[in-house]
Amino acid sequence: MLCFVESGVMTVSVLLNGEESTLEFIDPPDKNISIEELQLDAYVVVFSITDKASFDTATNITKYLRVELGTDRAILLVANKIDLVRKRKVSADDARLLATGYDCKYAETSAALNHHLDELLVGILSQIRLKLSIPVEPVYPIKSPTKEKKKHKGPFSIFAKLFQRKTKKVNYTCDNLFTL
Template identity: 45%
Template sequence: MLGASGVGKTSLTCQFTTSEYICAYDTSLDEEFGQKTVSVMLDGREAELEIVDHPASEMSVESYCTTYNPDVFVVVYSVVDRKSLKVAEDILLFLWKGDYVASRGVILVGNKADLERKREVPMAVGRKLANSCGCKFIETSSGLDHNVDELLVGILAQVQLNPRRDKDRLRREKKQKVRMGSGRRILRHLLGIKRKSRSCENLLVL
């Protein structure tokens, strides 16, 4: 779990671990950060996920990546805090430059969607950012337990898709070696433009 302070990473993590409603805006939850294990059932198979949640002030994104080397990055921002979106954008840029987006699942999460009257970040803006970075996107509300289960299942699905992601990457690299990339292809790569558009909101597929 990555993102600015106060966006609800710990609230989401706590909600992952229980089917009961929790008061997501209870400030005492801020002391519940750390590593938690969650059991998830998908397609009749049970799996255990280890969710790593550290305060943004305690660990940089670079240290987080090298320390834990996670299978999936969940980058959270608050839809009522435009500054938190900029933090999320910077994190996504780091992950993209470090080739994590190509080799690992990355999900951009707009949390606190229940606070509609205070919204500063339209859903379309979050979706556009996810599309530009080639990652997945979902809006959640840990306060109303909205889309929390969908996010958790999506995290597991993206973990399970990593072997296919690696195969696709190797196949693309072989094609690039054969074709010796034209200037146009290089430009496409630098701008992050993808030839085939994929739904960023279907967390169950690549």
Template identity: 50%
Template sequence: GDVEDEMTVSVLLDGEESTIEFHDVTDNQELLKTLSVDAYVIVFSVNNPSTFQIAKDNLNKIRNELKINKTIILVANKIDLVRKRAVPANDARKLADTHCCKYIETSVALNHQVDELLVGILRQIRLSRNKKSPQVNPGSHPKPKVKRSGALGLLDRLFSRKAKSGSTCDNLYDV
């Protein structure tokens, strides 16, 4: 519909608490163009190839048509459905690499990698805002604390598990 879904989440990272505000613009392409955002989180279900195609289309729209050069995190959700997986992890990683995105795999149903995703989103936003500032102790990433407030329904449509590191698209803690 015309009314967007929104949710806020508080994340404590490196001793500093931030509130991340999510806007679901799935059905509102006009809002995608006009909304002032720090990052995009594009989610697809690994058991549904049509959602992966929509993710591809949205990535193409953001990067190539709208020429937006903000942080984008591609999220493969429902990885708990191993036997029903229809979108290979390598395909998703290639898509993320092609569009200079980060990539993470999650399972909201199992609450797997959800906190890591939230912290990764916040770290990517902070890194993009402070590109000229040197990072203090880049090898150290303390376990962040995450507080969630608001409806988990939007979160359920968003997130879950981190992929094995290999390419830079998998590392949500570095540029």
């Protein structure tokens, strides 16, 4: 992956399914040009999980893009600073709820640790291709093998079943960057 920065535009080369593409990131857009005038393929809205105000701003931007601007382009809501989990002020569920409500995709990263950034870039490109209907074979992340559940034997099996922790697992489609 190559990255270049020139006059406020960052360029990154991404390889997806054997095809190399170049992503250009504009941050922030030129104040003299309205966002409506730009011909963008996707929007990436980033907020800090440690700053509720940044999430509120991300909410307003997402609402503006989807409702007021009426864009049909891919919008990716990205939570940054996931390495600072003890300082977290914005829950992943709140962010997923926002993403689902405005038909966006959601990802969590840590720019400081370079955590999940490659997956995010590939996901952005995948979303652009899907939204623009550019034919591409679907890419699915490799899942790690699942652990088998331990079966309890003996007198403690009844207690193990009674006190087994059940967590409510919600399937968020906004987490999969490789589907619409």
